[in-house]
Amino acid sequence: MVDAENEFAREQLRLRGLLQDHIASFARRDGNVDNSTRVVSASDGVVPRYIRIRRMASEGNNVGANKNHEEEEHTVREAVLAAGGRRVPWCPPYASESFYALPPEFRIAQWPLYQQGKVYGMDVASGVAVWALGPRPGDNVLDLCCCPGLKLCMxxxxxxxxxxxxxxxxxRGRLTVCRQVLVKYQIGRAAGVLVSPCSSPSASRSPSPGAPLWCRLICADGCCFETEWDAAWAGREEDVVFDSRAYDWQGMEARGQKRMNRGTRRRESLALRRVLNPAENGAGREGRRERANEEGGGYDRVLVDADCSHDGSTRHMLKVAGLDDSIRMRSGGFLSEEKLGGLEELQRGLLRNAFRRLRPGGVLVYSTCSLSPRQNEDVVAHLLKEEADAILDPILELGLPLFSCEMEEKGEGGKRSDDNAQANESLHACGRGYLPCRWGSLPGTLLFEPRFGETSGLFIARIKKKQLNSNV
Ligand SMILES: C[S@@+](CC[C@H](N)C(=O)[O-])C[C@H]1O[C@@H](n2cnc3c(N)ncnc32)[C@H](O)[C@@H]1O
Known part of the structure; x- marks a missing residue:
């Protein structure tokens, strides 16, 4: 164990050293000196490995089955604690038993609980993005940049x-991974019931309360994707990568299959076709879209976890760069202007389209794992300027004061200090019931930074669309 820890620490040092120059020059180019310090120190310090315990679907009135789920979750929690996991003290009460922090060197890929789909590897700051979105039972949710699917599962x-x-x-490659994630965690399969819409595709189109989750994955550009949640598919059929209504869960399980063979793939694609019901394309679709607009249709919640420079998360950066791809990093491809060019335009395009897909009164969350104001606040400010119906909705309901607010109130200058002592103080404050993040420069947006709160970096903004005929 000690050897493994030493090896891990040495590897971290080596990689961190490798990253520093690239990050520093990226931050300088980003044109914000304050941000340059933040980004560089984002790669310092070691963030715990967070996991989230899977919450299984309730099985309605089946008391015995529900009790089994509870017992299983309890057993998993015990195993997580035994593996060195510790509760995250600032999680909201309803989630205090779902996220746990494990030592940074913990390898979850080899962990049976992970392999068996009982826990997810997911940073707790990402959990805050989902809490801010606040999806409710029966909602129609659009996740515009969904892969590999961790937020989608939550x-x-x-x-x-x-x-x-x-x-x-x-x-498409990432969607294949996402599809495997959904299969592993049985997303789209509710209450152990195999939904069989192939025989009656329209039956599950309008979810009634308690109806099982319908989940679909579509390969499309989020900047122009426009299919309503209840509309027939407006694009190419082969772009639907997964449709839980056609998915043969029981068959897959019975065969103990991980990868599908050609025959199974063909059968699934035929089933998908039937689900998509191409006969409903055309005039019907237009009619539905008009009706949706008149009735203030659209998705109840939209999540845009946009592609970004990943500079707030060393772990993501290493993944993107390729762990051993030091040559590419040294040669400047990684985080280079060339690689990141067009990113802000993409983010604006994604956010604009996400807002268009939202129903009046609906809620949208925009997040990135960058600390760059150009990819965060500026993108949100651009939307607020463009769309008169967009309102920035401060994220306050997590129920805890932000560390920086508390420091400001005490007159200790907590709002914008980049001082390491304060970062340490912040870590202690987390344990005392503060959210380990700051406000972004737009009021009510959140900015998590690794050095301030033992999480990966994440920017989160929540936007609401005004109700029809309303000023609010
Ligand atoms: C930060 S990741 C999303 C992580 C995901 N939300 C999760 O929690 O697992 C960003 C994703 O955006 C996708 N992406 C990039 N450009 C896109 C576009 N124009 N339309 C849709 N997705 C896009 C990338 O392929 C990548 O999977």
Whole structure:
């Protein structure tokens, strides 16, 4: 164990050293000196490995089955604690038993609980983005940059596995991974019931309360994706990568299959086609879209966890760069202007389209794991300027004061200090019931930084769309 820890620490040092120059020059180019300090120190310090315990779908009135789920969750919690996991003290009460912090060197990929789909590897700051979105049972949710699907799975659990989720991503390769994640965690399969819409596709189109979750994954550009949650598919059929209504869960399980063979793939694609019901394309679709607009249709919640420079998260950066790809990093491809060019435009395009897909009164969350104001506040400010119906909705309901507010109130200059002593103080404050983040420069947005609160970096903004005929 000690050897493993030493090896881990040495590797971290080596990689961190490698990253420093790239991050520093990225931050300088980003044009914000304050940010340059923040970004560079984001790669310092070691963030714990967070896990989230899977919450299984309730099985309705089946008391015995529900009790089994509770007991299983309890057993998993005990195993997590035994593995060195500790509770995250500032999690809201309803989530205090779902996120745990493990030592940074903990390898979850080899952990049976992870392999068996009982826990997710997910940073707790990402959990805050989902709490801010606040999905409710029966909602229709759009996740516009969904891969590999960790937030999507948490959204499904917050919805008690009822309603609809449409996951969109531009990368077919990443969607394949996302699809595996959904299968592993049984998202889209509620209450152990195999939904069989192939025989009656329209039956599950409008989810009634308690109806099982319908989840679909679509390969499309989030900047122009426009299919309503209840509409027939407006794009190419082959772009639907997964549709839980057609998915043969029981068959997969019975075969103990991980990868599908050609025959199974063909059968699934035929089932998907039937689910998509191409006969409903065309005029019907337009009619539905008009009706949706008149009735103030659209998604109840939209999540845009946008592609970004990943500079707030060393772990993400290393993943993006490729752990051993030091040559590429040294040669400047990683975080280079060339690689990041067009990113802000993409983020603005994603946010604009996300807002258009939102129903009046609906809630949208925009997040990135960058600390760059250009990719965060500026993108949000751009939308607020463009869209008269967009209102920035301060994220306050987590119920804890932000560390920086408390320091400011005490006159200790907590709002904008980059001082390490204060960062340490902040870590202690987390244990005393403060949220380990700051306000972003737009009021009510949140900025998590690794050095301030033992989490990966994450910016979160919440936007509401005004109700029809309303000023609010
Ligand atoms: C930060 S990751 C999303 C992580 C995901 N929300 C989760 O929690 O697992 C950003 C994703 O955006 C996708 N992406 C990039 N450009 C896109 C576009 N134009 N439309 C849709 N997705 C896009 C990337 O393929 C990547 O999977």
């Amino acid at each position: 959204v499904a659990e917050q919805m008690h596995h009822t309603g609809t989720i449409t996951g969109v991503d531009i990368s």
